[in-house]
Structures are given as C-alpha cells and as structure tokens.
Amino acid sequence: MYKYLKSFIFTIIIFSLLSFTVTFAKAQTSYSFDDIKEYKWAIKAVEKMHAKGIIKGVGDKKFAPSKPVTHLEALALILRTLGYEETSELPKEYKGKVPAWGKEFIGLAYEKGLVTSEELKTFNPNKDAKRYEIAKYLVRALGLEKEAKLNMNQKLLYKDWKAVPKDSKGYMYVAVKEGLIVGDGKNLKPNEPVKRIEMAVILERLDEKIGNTISSGKEVIGTVYQADESSITVKVGNLLKTFPVIKNVPVFDGNDYLKIDSLKKGYTVRLILDGKNNIIFVEVLNKNSEEVIPIQLEKAISLPQNVLNLVESLKETQNVKLVEENGTYYIIATRGMMRTGGYSVSIEKAQIIKSENKTTLEVEIKYQNPSENAIVTQAITYPYDVKMFKYDGKIDDIKILYKYNLAP
Structure with missing residues (x-):
C-alpha cells in the first residue's frame, strides 16, 4: 500500500511541475492577437505592421488570419503602408457601391495611380483580391508600371505561370523580381485570394522596400x-x-x-x-559580435603635468581628448568659454568595444545648461571634467556619445 501511495504522490508532483512549466512558458509570449500563434512565419509581420498602425484586428483580440482581403481592404492597407491617409473624394468614374469607410481610399487609390479609370468601371470593392491583382497594386505603388508593361512577355519558372492572366504577367514578373510576391518554389498560385495573414507579410515587404517610417508612431x-x-x-x-x-x-x-x-x-x-x-x-x-568591456571611471584629482597642460590648452573650446600616462588613461572633456556660471560638462560612462580590427573607447558626455530663472555666477567660466581609468591594452580610437540636458 505504501509503495503505491509513494508512486501516486510522485506522479502528482511531476504533473504539477509540468503544469507549472507550461503555464510559465505561455506567459513569456504575449501577442497582440490571440489567433495568430500557429502562423510563426508571419507573426513578426503582423506585430510590426500593427505597431506601425497599418493593419488592425477585427475585434476581441482577433486578427482573422485566414480570411481573404477584399480589393478595398487591400488598397487601404497598401495606401497606409505608403503613408497616405488624407481625404479624397470618390472618383466620378466609379459608379458602384462602396462601404462608407472606403470612399476615401478608392479616391486615393485612383489619385495615386493604384487603379485606372478603366478598372474603376468594373471595380468590386467587396470581392476577394487574388494574388495577381495584389501584384498589380504593389507594382504601381512602387512606381514600376512602365517596367511591368515592358515585361509582359517574360516567363518565370513556375508550374502555374500560364495561369497568370496575359495582361498581368508583367506585373507579376516585377512583383516576384522585387521580392513582394513569393511562391512556394513550384507555384505562384496567382488566382488564389490573398489571406489577411499573407497580406501582413506582403505589407512588411513593401514597407521594407520603400523604407517607410510614416505611420501612427x-x-x-x-x-x-x-x-x-x-x-x-x-x-x-x-x-x-x-x-x-x-x-x-x-x-x-x-x-x-x-x-x-x-x-x-x-x-x-x-x-x-x-x-x-x-x-x-x-x-x-x-x-x-563586438566584445564590450565595462570601465570603472574615477574622478581625477591629482593630475600629471602634461594632462594639466592639455586641459589648459583645450578649455576655451568644446573638446574631448584621451591621454595615456604610465598605464593610466585620462579622459578630458571641455565645454568652452561660457559667459556665466551654471553650465557644466560631465563624463558619465565609458566602455571599451573590441572588434577584430580595433579597440574603441566609447565615452558618454553630458552637457547641462542653466534654467531660464536660475541664479548663476556673472563671470566667465570654463567648465571641464577629467576622469581616469586603468586599462592594460592599447586603445585605437575614441567615440563620443553626447547626452544633452539643455534647459529651455
């Protein structure tokens, strides 16, 4: 009986530990949407484009990753990625119906050349957008339509290349060449609707291509x-x-x-x-792969004569110098001539960065100005700071990192 009881207790303990491990592991990852976890290849794109304010969820922390994007949604997403959010009227060429939220995007898409007046005649905003149709919007977004028209007779080594509509082959060719549309190695699936999860990845590629920093943040x-x-x-x-x-x-x-x-x-x-x-x-x-070596800075009180001489020669200018004396390094930071007191310069931190080619000293320098209502000494001042540290190697270069705390 005792033997079975021990076995039962051991099993309970192991189960508890496993349960705790699973719970802990889940706590390490917190996605913006609850339904994207299985799409590891696309999670970064979703999170990134969501952070930039370009893509949004469908409510209740859901992204609906497998839902196809419509033509109107695709245009709106591409325009947001390009940084366009201004208002625009619905083109007179368009006679169809459109959701209230989408009127401005159809107008913008027309103004920016993503759709033509001829295409507007048959444009269906609520229809699922196929991969070759998205390719056309993307190529125009990059201003590469002329290149697309010059490559209408090009062929790519995909089994389903013939399935690309004849008047869209140049667009598909350029979109693949630019890395915006990617096949599975064998097929491009040009006539398949683009899912929301796939659109997130395509938008990230477009964003990288144009180097866009225009977003809600x-x-x-x-x-x-x-x-x-x-x-x-x-x-x-x-x-x-x-x-x-x-x-x-x-x-x-x-x-x-x-x-x-x-x-x-x-x-x-x-x-x-x-x-x-x-x-x-x-x-x-x-x-x-650089090695970072922290440095313990000390206030330099008793300075060698050559360091004192250098301070004197630098004090009228803003400068940073490094001097080595008998195995000790001295960092000198000067602010220049100031017409009142209240100005300061301080050497805050330093570290050594070792790479394959050289050893660099990084120094953090902070400048402080007096506030507008501060009571300061009415005299010419020459703020400076000197710090020292020990290092038994050779330093090839010095890089200054500036921090400003300038009062208004």
Missing part, C-alpha cells in the same frame, strides 16, 4: 547601449536616446520571439514608438 534604428524591462537606450549616430518600454513589448529576431533581456549591447535594432515615444515593437536587425 515613429521608427528608430540604432545600436543597443542598455536594455531592461523598463527602457532601452540606443546609440543613433553620436547620440544616446532612451525610450520607455510598454509591458510585454514584442521583440523579434527574424521570426523568433525573444524576451527583452535577450537584447545585448551592440545589437542593431529597429524600435517602433507610439505617440508618447513608448517602444511598442523591437526587431533585431543585426547581432554585432
């Missing part, structure tokens, strides 16, 4: 300097920019969904921001 591409659950700091040129992170922000490396603590220093990332500059989407563009 903003887009920033930079190198990760620091990342945690609350914020991400990136290097953009010579500036450091810090943005807060929304809870459960989606982070993607290709089609792999990551946790935010997977982001490492040196990764190149795309950040999509909402109207309040919160990060709502992160995409890893490149994993840099």
Whole structure:
C-alpha cells in the first residue's frame, strides 16, 4: 500500500511541475492577437505592421488570419503602408457601391495611380483580391508600371505561370523580381485570394522596400547601449536616446520571439514608438559580435603635468581628448568659454568595444545648461571634467556619445 501511495504522490508532483512549466512558458509570449500563434512565419509581420498602425484586428483580440482581403481592404492597407491617409473624394468614374469607410481610399487609390479609370468601371470593392491583382497594386505603388508593361512577355519558372492572366504577367514578373510576391518554389498560385495573414507579410515587404517610417508612431534604428524591462537606450549616430518600454513589448529576431533581456549591447535594432515615444515593437536587425568591456571611471584629482597642460590648452573650446600616462588613461572633456556660471560638462560612462580590427573607447558626455530663472555666477567660466581609468591594452580610437540636458 505504501509503495503505491509513494508512486501516486510522485506522479502528482511531476504533473504539477509540468503544469507549472507550461503555464510559465505561455506567459513569456504575449501577442497582440490571440489567433495568430500557429502562423510563426508571419507573426513578426503582423506585430510590426500593427505597431506601425497599418493593419488592425477585427475585434476581441482577433486578427482573422485566414480570411481573404477584399480589393478595398487591400488598397487601404497598401495606401497606409505608403503613408497616405488624407481625404479624397470618390472618383466620378466609379459608379458602384462602396462601404462608407472606403470612399476615401478608392479616391486615393485612383489619385495615386493604384487603379485606372478603366478598372474603376468594373471595380468590386467587396470581392476577394487574388494574388495577381495584389501584384498589380504593389507594382504601381512602387512606381514600376512602365517596367511591368515592358515585361509582359517574360516567363518565370513556375508550374502555374500560364495561369497568370496575359495582361498581368508583367506585373507579376516585377512583383516576384522585387521580392513582394513569393511562391512556394513550384507555384505562384496567382488566382488564389490573398489571406489577411499573407497580406501582413506582403505589407512588411513593401514597407521594407520603400523604407517607410510614416505611420501612427515613429521608427528608430540604432545600436543597443542598455536594455531592461523598463527602457532601452540606443546609440543613433553620436547620440544616446532612451525610450520607455510598454509591458510585454514584442521583440523579434527574424521570426523568433525573444524576451527583452535577450537584447545585448551592440545589437542593431529597429524600435517602433507610439505617440508618447513608448517602444511598442523591437526587431533585431543585426547581432554585432563586438566584445564590450565595462570601465570603472574615477574622478581625477591629482593630475600629471602634461594632462594639466592639455586641459589648459583645450578649455576655451568644446573638446574631448584621451591621454595615456604610465598605464593610466585620462579622459578630458571641455565645454568652452561660457559667459556665466551654471553650465557644466560631465563624463558619465565609458566602455571599451573590441572588434577584430580595433579597440574603441566609447565615452558618454553630458552637457547641462542653466534654467531660464536660475541664479548663476556673472563671470566667465570654463567648465571641464577629467576622469581616469586603468586599462592594460592599447586603445585605437575614441567615440563620443553626447547626452544633452539643455534647459529651455
């Protein structure tokens, strides 16, 4: 009896552990829609284009991934990706019915050349859009219609190439060439309706092709300097920019969904921001293999004479210099001549970046201005800061990262 009881208790424990593991694993991934989990190849596209305000759900956290897109929906999505949202009247050439929300998009599509006046005569906004028809809209969106017309007689090595309507072959050819429409290796399926999940991927390709940053939010591409659950700091040129992170922000490396603590220093990332500059989407563009060596900076109090001389020679200009003296490195940051007090410059952080070719010192410099109503010394000042650190290797270059805290 005791033996069976032990076995039963052991089974219960194992089951409990497995249940906890499953529950924990589910908590790691939080998608914008509940019905896209099985479409791993398209989740990043859905999340990205949703974050940019281009695609939306159908309500109740549903995306309806397998539902075909209509011609009107396809045009609206493509126009949003191009950054067009302005109002436009319904063209007089169009005599058919149209949902109230779609009148402006038909007008815009006509104005921007996505549909012709001849096509408007038979345009059915509620009809499912086929792949070859989407190809035509995409090619026109890129301004490549002339190229399409010159390639009407081209052939692609797909089994179903003959199924592409004759007057659409050039458009399909260009859309495939530009990487907007992709087959399965054997077939293009030109006459199949495009599903919403497929349209999300097509829109991401179009977005990448035009390099569009016009959306309901903003887009920033930079190198990760620091990342945690609350914020991400990136290097953009010579500036450091810090943005807060929304809870459960989606982070993607290709089609792999990551946790935010997977982001490492040196990764190149795309950040999509909402109207309040919160990060709502992160995409890893490149994993840099550089080695990052943190540095412990110390306030330099007693300076060697050559460092003092350099400070004196630099103080009238804004400058940053690195000096090595007997195995100790000194960073000198000067602000230049200021006509009052209240101005400062400080060396905040530093780190060494080692790549295959060189070793670079990255230094974060912060400038502070006095506020408008501040009481300051009425005298000429020369703000500067000097920090020191120990490093037993050679530093080939210095890169300055600027942080400004300038009062209005």
